[in-house]
Amino acid sequence: MPKRTDIKSILVIGSGPIVIGQACEFDYSGTQAIKALKEEGYRVILVNSNPATIMTDPELADATYIEPIIPEIVEKIIAKERPDALLPTMGGQTALNCALELDELGILAKYEVELIGAKTEAIKTAEDRDLFRKAMDEIGLESAKSVLVRTQADAEDAAKTLGFPLVLRPSRTLGGTGGGIVQDRSELATKVAIALRASPNHEVLIEECLLGWKEIELEVMRDLKDNVVIICGIENLDPMGVHTGDSITVAPIQTLTDKEYQILRDASIRVMRRIGVDTGGSNVQFAMNPKDGRVIIIEMNPRVSRSSALASKATGFPIAKIAAKLAVGYSLDEVANDITKKTPACFEPSIDYVVVKIPRFNFEKFPFADTTLGTQMKSVGEAMAFGRTFTEALHKAVNSMELDLPGFTGAKFVSGLGKAELLKESNRPSPRRLLIVAEALRSGISVAELSNATGIDRWFLTHINTVIETEKELESGAVTIEKDGLYLKRLGFSDIRLATLTNQTQAAVAEKLLASKVVPAFKAVDTCAAEFMAETPYLYSTYEAGSDAPTTTRKKIMILGSGPNRIGQGIEFDYCCVHAVQALRAAGFETIMVNCNPETVSTDYDTADRLYFEPLTLEHVMSIVRREKPEGVIVQYGGQTPLKLSAGLHALGVPIIGTSVESIDIAEDRDRFSALIEQIGLKQPPGKTARNQTEALAAAKMLGYPLLIRPSFVLGGRAMRILCSDEELIEYLSESVLMSNDRPVLLDRYLENSIEVDVDVVSDGEQTLICGVMEHVERAGIHSGDSYCTLPPQTLSKKVVTEIRAAAELLAEKLNVRGLMNTQFAVTPDQQVYVLEVNPRASRTVPFVSKATGTPWAKVGALVMAGASLKSLGVTEPKDCAHVSVKGVVFPFAKFSGVDTILGPEMKSTGEVMGVDNSFARAFLKAQSAAGVQIPKSGTVLLTVNDRDKAELEPIAKQFIAAGFTLLATTGCAAALNAKGIPVQAINKVRDGSPHIVDYLGEGKIDIVINTPEGVGASMDSRSIRVVATELKVPLYTTMAAAAAAAKAATLGGIGKLEVKSIQEHLQQQLANLGPRSATSQSSAFLAGNAKCHIA
Amino acid sequence: MAVNSSKAKQQAVLAFADGSFLLGHGFGSHLTRDNPAVGEVVFNTSLYGYQEILTDPSYAGQLMTFTAPHIGNVGCNEEDNESDSVHTEGLICRELSPIVSNFRGTESLEQYLVARNKMGISGVDTRFITTMLRDKGAQMGAIAFGDAGIVDTLVDRARAAGSMEGKDYVKAVACKESYSWNSGAWDLGQGYQTFTEERLSSRPHVVAIDCGIKRNILRLLVQAGFRVSVMPAGVTAEQITQARPDALFLSNGPGDPATLDYVVKPVSELLGRFPIFGICLGHQILGRVLGGKTYKLKFGHRGGNHPVMHLPTGKIDITVQNHGFAVHADKLSHGAIVSHINLNDQTVEGLEVPSARAFSVQYHPESSPGPHDAIHLFTKFYEMVVTGHDRVSA
Ligand SMILES: Nc1ncnc2c1ncn2[C@@H]1O[C@H](COP(=O)(O)OP(=O)(O)O)[C@@H](O)[C@H]1O
């Protein structure tokens, strides 16, 4: 079938901010889809609130709306753009749910918008667990025994019939939010309550627990001609009971015969047809009893998903791109296989390697969270690795996790556990289970015993055991690097691991291997196991006879990526890497991308000229450098990951372009940096470095409390705390950090009540441009990554801004910055400007600034690093813009029930959103809405703030009243306000007894909570308020600054009153302001034209 | 089963006619330079079903390279045999599984091979081999236990083997005596259903000419509703008619179809008298009966992921393929038409002769191993026989 000509314009809904269960895989999918649709000549309209995405780059879609993804707003966009069709399958659960609501509200009908990709009926049948089960019955597929409940009473009965343990699965939630395994009746009531709340339609399916069964996923595609193909089969190493997103997964399936596999294949095809996904990709999940092969269907997702991104990266088959083409009427045979070019997309990829995906967790940031894994996803990111064998791939996956794991070992995770504990712990799914299992094998526990305990297939355990045994042989000398180098590397051992096991240096190991000619080969990921010639160099390293994709002699630049997403290092850095690639490619360089995160756009095979899907370790990067011999390597764009490698690479003579390794060290080394600050006459919070407790206490005495402490060399403020006393200091040192001579801790005086400011600059050595100055909403002390911020600043005086700009320029100059630099300042109440830190690299804020100012700063920076001058590029500093952009943030607290939501200097947010409008209040309201905080038009506000903040209460209270809200306050606050003659009703603190705040919250009598914690150690009392408010999704403000902003926003009378505007429209205005000459100069195309690069 | 530490493994050599060779680890029956496994080196891209592939008689005379790196994970079992022995001369893989992990596995691949006097070589770069065959075309090769010292001997053996062209392996693998078949398709937990004589007696009778037939074809013929007799390739038209068939089936098999005049002849005589269905080699036979020529493909089609389009309907099946020869379809007699083509390289994948109620496919609708997309062809054949004409197309 040819493509449809009856539709001209298509609305694509993105997935919004990065949250647990929905990460950048949807930017990857969406970007592919939009490219594909544009290729076919459709007008594409996009809505996505996440500015750190490639899909929201102005040159991609025809009209890009960085607006909240809620029906109210999307309707405005539809009304304005009048798209013919809506593609809801690219934006994860967010887009599906939004599309469903739009349909239920009759909006799609009203504006005659057709759903393509998946029809409402199909979405409903797939998403509604009960309808789904019925559908499966019809086609003779067995589901787990289950009962659908809407009340506690139902749940009790269900438990009687099903017995424990059982599984709770709320309908229509993302990543199983609110669900879980109930071990016994004592847990039932509470867990059911949470589950019911989590489900948008208050439905929970209670299910028989299939603990220990194999979990297997198939990625399926179907076209309008009813051709169906399976793209990839994925086997979970962790058996049923651990969410696939939290499981170590392996492709292809390793432990099924053809007969069993075909049962699953036939079943998933029947599922596609019954659910009625008429075009596109879907993900079907099965449980299989390892004892008899009995199959039970778990679920299907009628859209691209994390798994489909994984399958695409694992096979080379671009599911999202093809899905988009099918959605507009093509059939699989009419679309070419991009990798081979010659053959059609209508086939089933065959792979001649093993792929392992490993989840990345961040529990350390959520002290009270339960680290046991279950049916609700808790990981924040993932790494993937290729190998020709399972052990090789697993080793490389572990190396890719950015946890300094050289192999299946991690003293800091498993030390001091005896056999019994090891067996018990390996039975409990947790982030460290793989290491526990390895340790258990080391301790002599047998594969059989371990397999029974964990349900992990003996095949996987046996291979892990081979590694453990070989480690022993290495230690005993039975196996040596000289003699068995190839064998060891084929098992996937990293050089560092070999070094430790044979106690010598990594360099020594590398030399020995080189001497015995044990060097990696590079194989292509080509969808067809080499049956056809691959046109795209998408490569991984292994130890084999032959290599694919010979290198070229072009001018090459290599860009090091940022590895798995984790809190503090997310999609923003991938955005920067992709922009570097795009700019340098356009400037005529051959670009080489290195990364190991399967969710990203940077690891799409057509982003860079050559893609190496490899761990970002010195060893793996060096072998690529040796092969490709790039003229320049960029370490500035992948966040802290490549930055950590820079010294090592430099030492080995790798040409690192941009800011020098020397300067990087000055910025990262506390003492050298302080010296610089002093020397150039800037201010820094007085601080000291301590290598042991005595030094720390001495420093504290000298600086005075409150002070701020942290380990050196961390990102996202890891283990960073504000301390108020020696006791807290001592406790911190004992618990939070391993302090040592080469890993000292840093103590700073804590600047109270200061406004924090983020500044991004680009410099070519001649000239330094300020990309943007962002004023934070929350006070300094709350991590820059966790605070809302606004561009342009709202409350800073011209004088202060000028001072800050000058300081930033001076820093860039003195640090000899080539490319991008980020710096953070704190402005004290008495208008003193302090430098908090300098990051000599692209920062988290670059995408936001680029979108807000309409200049692709990451591209500018990349070209500068490659030797182009800012002048030649013709880039100018953005003038004050007509609109206000507010960055909002989202937190994962809902995933970790019971965890306190107070913010601090340690970053906890997983993602960001952007609100743009013509005033701060409007932009802030949009940012909040996009972040999932819906400020109501009216209702009741609860005020309960600490004494210091009571002073600031009045204006906020007045604004809420003016906006028509009624006020509730705890005794102290109530008194303070009544004294000012402000009407407010007093209410009990929890400790004063019922009816108290939490009761009111439960009864839905409170619509907004403003609660600032007393002192630092917030009392359990106020904690319960925050926890419940979070669970019930009641807007909660824990800082006065945020509360003030919310009050302003509340006066607007609801988001429905606001207008929508595409960034293309915003930018036109922006460029108009800049005047004709520079008007063009900011566009990516222009940059490419001007890029005269020569690497010094 | 014990983990066999890779260092303990014995060296083995894979050598090609062009003199190139790879060192690896030998497993299975201990074949040496004096009695190496010799054959045409081919590759199969199926991810699952190595046991079915090894026991498929069509692979006689060939050394099978599995592109899937891990082989042997699920061991072997009685149910998954496609014939009574391993016809592949030897197997080549990247990694042999140290254990068997599957509820149906009863013995390890290694034990299975030893019992059938076959060997395999592991630890070699199968992707490198695949790329070589893809670029240079099929090649003869030889494998045996031993070190680099035996390379020359193996190269000579490989050269001596000549080419697949002009080779007849059918005589070697076809049954010697006629027999009747009575078991149907496989079910999880049930295994194979066997049909009693009286249940079968009333059914239409199909005679399958065995050139190296796969059991799953027989099973699916029974499942489709036939009573099945198998006769060895070489039977005459008289012998076949004496068996009073209602239909004729032409099986898959090894070697060069150009050598099989003794199969082509009886079929030509019977074309039009009985409905005919041919698979793989059987398709090439029908092609020749219709006056078509067969030719050798550069490196053949072997795998479970080949897209084939049924031209009259445009419907696509993902098919299982295993053939090194194909049919040239220009100027066919009896108004035969090309019904299917391979979307990867446009080669002929199916023929239909409406006038003579005969059809054939180059691929393997019986799968085993591989996708079940094309199983409907067995029903189509049955319908054709009982209704006297081709009702369902596709
Ligand atoms: N009946 C069950 N018994 C045990 N584990 C289950 C059961 N149902 C689901 N799970 C586990 O929960 C995870 C999430 O379930 P799923 O239906 O896939 O929800 P989601 O929509 O969050 O992916 C699955 O990956 C599986 O490991």
Ligand SMILES: Nc1ncnc2c1ncn2[C@@H]1O[C@H](COP(=O)(O)OP(=O)(O)O)[C@@H](O)[C@H]1O
């Ligand atoms: N001396 C200080 N006074 C007040 N707040 C501070 C001070 N130093 C750091 N902070 C807060 O801690 C956060 C994290 O510190 P920063 O140096 O930026 O670490 P990171 O490398 O994690 O970004 C900052 O965003 C700021 O809010």
Ligand SMILES: [Mg+2]
């Ligand atoms: Mg799932």
Ligand SMILES: [Mg+2]
């Ligand atoms: Mg910072």
